[in-house]
Amino acid sequence: MKRLFLPLIASVLIPIIVLVGYVQRVFDRSLRGKDVENYTRKISLGTVRGMLLDRKGRPLSTSEVRWKLIQFNLGRDVEEADKRNLQKLFGSRVKFKKYKYLGYSEIKGLTEDQVYKVMKLRPFFRSLEVVPSVRRRLVCKECFHVAGKATSDGKGIFALEKLYDLHLSGELGYVRLNVDAHGNLIDEPKVIVFQNPKDVRTFLDIDLYRLADSLMRPYRKGAIFAFNPKNGQVYLSYSKPNPYDTSASKSDAPMLNRAVAGLYPPGSTFKPLVALLALKYGVIDTLFGVGCRGKVWLGNRAFRCWSVHGYTRLKKAISLSCNVFFYNVGARFGPKKFIKAVWETGLFGRKLTPLPEEVSSRFPKKARYYGSVLNYAIGQGEILTTPVFLAVEAGLIGNGGWVTLPRFSSFDRAETLRIEAPDWVYRYVKEGMKGVVENGTAASCRIPNFPYGGKTGTAQNPHGEDHSLFIAFAPYDDPTLAVAVVVENAGHGSSAAAPIAAMIISRWFSTEKPLYYLWKSGASL
Secondary structure, eight states, X not given: OHHHHHHHHHHHHHHHHHHHHHHHHHHOGGGTTHHHHHXXXXXXXXXXXXXXXXXXXXXXXXXXXXXXXXXXXXXXXXXXXXXXHHHHHHXXXXXXXXXXXXXXXXXXXXXXXXXXXXXXXXGGOSSEEEEEEEEXXXXXXXGHHHHXXXXXXXXEEEHHHHHTHHHHEEEOEEEEEXXXXXXXXXXXXXXXXXXXXXXEEBSOOHHHHHHHHHHTTTOSSEEEEEEOTTTOBEEEEEEEOOTTOTTOOGGGOTXXXXXXXXXXXXXXXXXXXXXXXXXXXXXXXXXXXXXXXXXXXXXXXXXXXXXXXXXXXXXXXXXXXXXXXXXXXXXXXXXXXXXXXXXXXXXXXXXXXXXXXXXXOBOOSSOSSTTHHHHHHTTOSSXXXXXXXXXXXXXXXXXXXXXXXXXXXXXXXXXXXXXXOOHHHHHXXXXXXXXXXXXXXXXXXXXXXXXXXXXXXXXXXXXXXXXEEEEEEXXXXXXXXXXXXXXXXXXXXXXXXXXXXXXXXXXXXXXXXXXXXXXXHTXXX
């Protein structure tokens, strides 16, 4: 009985299992279209990207279309006939790279003229087709670090090309082939064409880039950042060197975007922020003054000033960059209160632009010893800032306590940063920065009949010559431009960075040339 029962059960269950498997296979949505995929091949016509444009509609980068020749697998007789005719046309042998399974071969090593000849005679070749190949081309080479780069398959990999990848990226389309198991075509190829992507119009200005590049020509490395503190529009984010600089070596890090990722001690460009915080928290008042004799002592260590300034109050301390004054401010703050006040500004430990490669500026969470605060008060010690940070600092003070953070196009969300303080505090610090240009450390960079505020900085560099820094906002009463310039290994801020910033301001507002350039050219006032 058992011998009969088991075969009976099997004869019933096996058909049911097979039927259930068949039904699942037929109605399984994940398998739909798989039969078509088995005999369908696609030849991409290439990726295409929209153009990055400057504020006037001029291209920063664009797509360059080139053409390549392919041969469909239509059978040996047809293919060999077209190969012979192609060799007769060029007068030489041609190289074929066969993709048998994909249904076509690519013809290598052809010049543009040769491809164009085939395009003209295309009706006489049964198996040949000319398809486009798209390559990204940078028009403004000075804009390399901010424009960025895209891969050969049309994917943005850094800077604005990556930031706006969803807007810029697209695909020309593809040629669809239906082939048999041997890769031979079984019907006519079909061309599927997609829509082109969008162009992105930025706030950048190509003219400023060319000016910045010419001004930085005497120097090996540095960065310039300029934007409108009222609406955040970035006009210039320049970094030197870039990969197009033939004189640059690998040790110069030409791929580094120094404008947003270069970290430098801010030096005396940090003093206006220190002055602002000291007045805000009542550490000093407008009557506070010190006698500068060139240095102060803390224990057995001397903290030096670059000159002897005599009796000095805040405005004079800013305009003449008196270290002794700010040593005293730091000492009156004390390490804990000073570090807390700086962190509460919201400037450190965060990104200030939407660029993916930006790094945040750094400030210590605690002082190693009491004397550290004296160094912090003059922008030295463990403080590291980016040029974009310095530009934001200048814009915030020039605007009287608020700034719209830098953004590169209307696709970027506008974000406002504020540091609350009484109006008289900002007015007092701004007057000190005006004094820097009028009769202080950057007096040679005054622009006739055009007042603006600035601050020089000389950052100590343990690896060589000091870095030259300068920050500025212009015009003085209602700033619409904030600038930061860092020139590596160029010495004092007044000797390299300040003249560059002054010329950028002069060109942007179409004013007279700064005194530095008038004297340099021998022109009379």
